[in-house]
Amino acid sequence: MTLAADNLDHPGCGHLDLPAPARLALTAGWNLAESLGLPVVAYFAGERLGGQGAGMAAATAMVWLTAAARKVLTGVVPGLLMISALVLTLQTVLVLATGSVLLFLLQFPLANLALCILFARTAPTGRPLVARLAAEVVALRQTSAAHPGLDRFFRGVTWLWAGIFAASTLGMAALLVLEPVTVFLLLTTVVTVAGVAAGTVASVVWFIRMLRRSGLRVRFGQA
Secondary structure, three states, X not given: OEEEXXXXXXXXXXXXXXXXXXXXXXXXXXXXXXXXXXXXXXXXXXXXXXXXHHHHHHHHHHHHHHHHHHHHHHOOOOHHHHHHHHHHHHHHHHHHHOOOHHHHHHHHHHHHHHHHHHHHHHOOOOOOHHHHHHHXXXXXXXXOOOOHHHHHHHHHHHHHHHHHHHHHHHHHHHHHHHOOHHHHHHHHHHHHHHHHHHHHHHHHHHHHHHHXXXXXXXXXXXX
16 A cells, blocks of 8 residues: 655645555455465365364465465465464364364364464554555555554554454353353354454444545555
8 A cells, every 4th residue: 555645735635545456356365365265175175085183284284385385486475374374273283182172162262362462462563463464465555654544543453353352262262161062163153253244344444434534545556
Protein backbone atom coordinates (compact mmCIF):
# COMPACT_ATOMS: atom_id res chain seq x y z
CA MET A 1 0.00 0.00 0.00
CA THR A 2 1.28 3.46 -0.84
CA LEU A 3 0.07 6.65 0.73
CA ALA A 4 -0.12 9.70 -1.49
CA ALA A 5 -1.07 13.16 -0.25
CA ASP A 6 -3.79 14.92 -2.23
CA ASN A 7 -2.99 18.39 -0.93
CA LEU A 8 -0.13 19.75 1.14
CA ASP A 9 -2.60 21.94 3.03
CA HIS A 10 -4.54 18.84 4.07
CA PRO A 11 -1.94 16.29 5.21
CA GLY A 12 -4.70 14.03 6.52
CA CYS A 13 -6.04 13.53 2.99
CA GLY A 14 -4.57 11.01 0.61
CA HIS A 15 -4.94 7.69 -1.13
CA LEU A 16 -4.24 4.10 -0.22
CA ASP A 17 -3.19 2.50 -3.47
CA LEU A 18 -4.20 -1.12 -4.03
CA PRO A 19 -3.63 -3.43 -6.99
CA ALA A 20 -6.43 -3.92 -9.51
CA PRO A 21 -9.26 -6.08 -8.09
CA ALA A 22 -8.34 -9.09 -10.26
CA ARG A 23 -4.72 -8.97 -9.12
CA LEU A 24 -5.85 -8.41 -5.54
CA ALA A 25 -8.03 -11.52 -5.66
CA LEU A 26 -5.18 -13.53 -7.20
CA THR A 27 -2.72 -12.46 -4.50
CA ALA A 28 -5.14 -13.22 -1.68
CA GLY A 29 -6.17 -16.54 -3.22
CA TRP A 30 -2.56 -17.62 -3.70
CA ASN A 31 -1.67 -16.89 -0.07
CA LEU A 32 -4.74 -18.70 1.26
CA ALA A 33 -4.07 -21.68 -1.01
CA GLU A 34 -0.50 -21.97 0.28
CA SER A 35 -1.41 -21.60 3.94
CA LEU A 36 -4.74 -23.43 4.10
CA GLY A 37 -5.58 -25.18 0.84
CA LEU A 38 -2.44 -27.28 0.35
CA PRO A 39 -2.29 -28.48 4.00
CA VAL A 40 -5.98 -29.50 3.87
CA VAL A 41 -5.42 -31.50 0.67
CA ALA A 42 -2.34 -33.15 2.22
CA TYR A 43 -4.28 -33.94 5.41
CA PHE A 44 -7.09 -35.74 3.59
CA ALA A 45 -4.61 -37.67 1.44
CA GLY A 46 -2.59 -38.75 4.48
CA GLU A 47 -5.67 -39.49 6.57
CA ARG A 48 -7.05 -41.73 3.85
CA LEU A 49 -3.81 -43.68 3.62
CA GLY A 50 -2.81 -43.94 7.27
CA GLY A 51 -5.35 -42.40 9.62
CA GLN A 52 -5.53 -39.12 11.52
CA GLY A 53 -1.91 -39.09 12.65
CA ALA A 54 -0.66 -39.60 9.12
CA GLY A 55 -2.99 -36.86 7.92
CA MET A 56 -1.67 -34.35 10.46
CA ALA A 57 1.93 -35.28 9.63
CA ALA A 58 1.26 -34.90 5.90
CA ALA A 59 -0.36 -31.47 6.39
CA THR A 60 2.56 -30.28 8.51
CA ALA A 61 5.13 -31.61 6.05
CA MET A 62 3.31 -29.89 3.18
CA VAL A 63 3.21 -26.49 4.86
CA TRP A 64 6.90 -26.63 5.82
CA LEU A 65 7.86 -27.75 2.30
CA THR A 66 5.88 -24.81 0.92
CA ALA A 67 7.64 -22.46 3.34
CA ALA A 68 11.03 -23.83 2.28
CA ALA A 69 10.14 -23.42 -1.40
CA ARG A 70 9.03 -19.82 -0.77
CA LYS A 71 12.31 -19.09 1.03
CA VAL A 72 14.40 -20.51 -1.81
CA LEU A 73 12.41 -18.87 -4.61
CA THR A 74 11.63 -15.46 -3.10
CA GLY A 75 13.86 -15.16 -0.04
CA VAL A 76 10.81 -14.48 2.16
CA VAL A 77 8.33 -16.73 3.97
CA PRO A 78 4.86 -15.10 4.21
CA GLY A 79 3.56 -14.50 7.72
CA LEU A 80 0.31 -16.40 7.12
CA LEU A 81 2.29 -19.41 5.93
CA MET A 82 4.50 -19.32 9.03
CA ILE A 83 1.47 -19.05 11.31
CA SER A 84 -0.07 -22.07 9.61
CA ALA A 85 3.21 -24.00 9.92
CA LEU A 86 3.66 -23.25 13.62
CA VAL A 87 0.06 -24.04 14.58
CA LEU A 88 0.03 -27.26 12.55
CA THR A 89 3.33 -28.32 14.10
CA LEU A 90 1.95 -27.80 17.60
CA GLN A 91 -1.19 -29.77 16.77
CA THR A 92 0.72 -32.60 15.08
CA VAL A 93 3.09 -33.02 18.04
CA LEU A 94 0.11 -33.38 20.38
CA VAL A 95 -1.59 -35.88 18.06
CA LEU A 96 1.48 -38.05 17.48
CA ALA A 97 3.09 -37.84 20.91
CA THR A 98 0.23 -39.45 22.79
CA GLY A 99 -2.85 -41.54 22.27
CA SER A 100 -4.68 -39.65 25.00
CA VAL A 101 -8.02 -38.26 23.88
CA LEU A 102 -7.66 -35.38 26.35
CA LEU A 103 -4.28 -34.31 25.00
CA PHE A 104 -5.57 -34.65 21.45
CA LEU A 105 -8.45 -32.30 22.25
CA LEU A 106 -6.06 -29.85 23.94
CA GLN A 107 -4.64 -29.01 20.52
CA PHE A 108 -7.63 -26.76 19.82
CA PRO A 109 -7.39 -24.35 22.78
CA LEU A 110 -3.59 -24.48 22.68
CA ALA A 111 -3.52 -23.51 19.00
CA ASN A 112 -5.73 -20.51 19.77
CA LEU A 113 -3.52 -19.60 22.73
CA ALA A 114 -0.46 -19.67 20.47
CA LEU A 115 -2.21 -17.35 18.01
CA CYS A 116 -3.23 -15.02 20.84
CA ILE A 117 0.38 -14.74 22.02
CA LEU A 118 1.66 -14.26 18.47
CA PHE A 119 -0.71 -11.37 17.73
CA ALA A 120 -0.33 -9.76 21.17
CA ARG A 121 3.46 -9.93 20.96
CA THR A 122 3.56 -7.84 17.77
CA ALA A 123 0.71 -5.41 18.53
CA PRO A 124 2.79 -2.81 20.44
CA THR A 125 5.72 -3.00 18.02
CA GLY A 126 6.44 -1.05 14.86
CA ARG A 127 5.31 -4.03 12.77
CA PRO A 128 1.97 -5.31 14.09
CA LEU A 129 1.12 -8.69 12.61
CA VAL A 130 -2.06 -7.50 10.87
CA ALA A 131 -0.01 -4.95 8.92
CA ARG A 132 2.32 -7.69 7.71
CA LEU A 133 -0.58 -9.98 6.80
CA ALA A 134 -2.31 -7.14 4.95
CA ALA A 135 0.86 -6.49 2.95
CA GLU A 136 1.14 -10.16 1.99
CA VAL A 137 -2.46 -11.31 1.58
CA VAL A 138 -4.03 -8.27 -0.09
CA ALA A 139 -0.86 -6.56 -1.34
CA LEU A 140 -1.15 -3.50 0.91
CA ARG A 141 2.08 -1.56 1.05
CA GLN A 142 2.95 1.07 3.66
CA THR A 143 5.40 3.88 3.03
CA SER A 144 7.96 4.85 5.66
CA ALA A 145 5.79 7.89 6.44
CA ALA A 146 2.53 6.00 6.90
CA HIS A 147 -0.53 7.88 8.04
CA PRO A 148 -0.84 7.92 11.88
CA GLY A 149 -4.46 6.78 11.66
CA LEU A 150 -3.42 3.79 9.59
CA ASP A 151 -0.70 2.89 12.07
CA ARG A 152 -3.17 3.08 14.97
CA PHE A 153 -5.60 0.92 13.04
CA PHE A 154 -3.05 -1.84 12.46
CA ARG A 155 -1.99 -1.83 16.12
CA GLY A 156 -5.56 -1.77 17.38
CA VAL A 157 -6.86 -4.49 15.09
CA THR A 158 -3.88 -6.69 16.00
CA TRP A 159 -4.92 -6.35 19.66
CA LEU A 160 -8.48 -7.14 18.57
CA TRP A 161 -7.44 -10.45 17.03
CA ALA A 162 -5.30 -11.28 20.05
CA GLY A 163 -8.41 -10.76 22.17
CA ILE A 164 -10.54 -12.92 19.87
CA PHE A 165 -8.07 -15.79 20.10
CA ALA A 166 -7.85 -15.34 23.88
CA ALA A 167 -11.65 -15.54 24.16
CA SER A 168 -11.66 -18.62 21.90
CA THR A 169 -9.02 -20.25 24.10
CA LEU A 170 -11.07 -19.70 27.25
CA GLY A 171 -14.29 -20.82 25.55
CA MET A 172 -12.73 -24.01 24.23
CA ALA A 173 -11.10 -24.78 27.59
CA ALA A 174 -14.49 -24.46 29.28
CA LEU A 175 -16.14 -26.67 26.67
CA LEU A 176 -13.40 -29.26 27.10
CA VAL A 177 -14.21 -29.52 30.80
CA LEU A 178 -18.00 -29.36 30.52
CA GLU A 179 -18.96 -31.20 27.33
CA PRO A 180 -18.48 -34.73 25.91
CA VAL A 181 -16.05 -35.18 23.01
CA THR A 182 -18.58 -35.12 20.16
CA VAL A 183 -20.29 -31.99 21.47
CA PHE A 184 -16.90 -30.36 22.14
CA LEU A 185 -15.75 -30.91 18.55
CA LEU A 186 -19.00 -29.51 17.17
CA LEU A 187 -18.99 -26.45 19.42
CA THR A 188 -15.27 -25.86 18.77
CA THR A 189 -16.09 -25.49 15.08
CA VAL A 190 -18.90 -23.07 15.92
CA VAL A 191 -16.64 -21.02 18.23
CA THR A 192 -13.88 -20.86 15.59
CA VAL A 193 -16.16 -19.83 12.73
CA ALA A 194 -18.03 -17.31 14.89
CA GLY A 195 -14.79 -15.78 16.18
CA VAL A 196 -13.25 -15.42 12.72
CA ALA A 197 -16.48 -14.00 11.28
CA ALA A 198 -16.89 -11.50 14.13
CA GLY A 199 -13.24 -10.45 13.90
CA THR A 200 -13.43 -9.99 10.13
CA VAL A 201 -16.58 -7.87 10.31
CA ALA A 202 -15.17 -5.77 13.16
CA SER A 203 -11.88 -5.27 11.29
CA VAL A 204 -13.65 -4.15 8.10
CA VAL A 205 -15.93 -1.74 9.97
CA TRP A 206 -12.93 -0.35 11.87
CA PHE A 207 -10.98 0.08 8.63
CA ILE A 208 -13.85 1.96 6.96
CA ARG A 209 -14.23 4.27 9.97
CA MET A 210 -10.48 4.89 10.00
CA LEU A 211 -10.58 5.86 6.31
CA ARG A 212 -13.40 8.34 6.92
CA ARG A 213 -11.80 9.92 9.99
CA SER A 214 -8.39 10.18 8.35
CA GLY A 215 -9.66 11.52 5.04
CA LEU A 216 -8.11 8.61 3.15
CA ARG A 217 -9.51 6.99 0.05
CA VAL A 218 -8.81 3.58 -1.45
CA ARG A 219 -7.61 3.78 -5.03
CA PHE A 220 -7.29 0.66 -7.20
CA GLY A 221 -4.62 0.33 -9.85
CA GLN A 222 -5.29 -0.66 -13.43
CA ALA A 223 -5.27 -4.28 -14.47
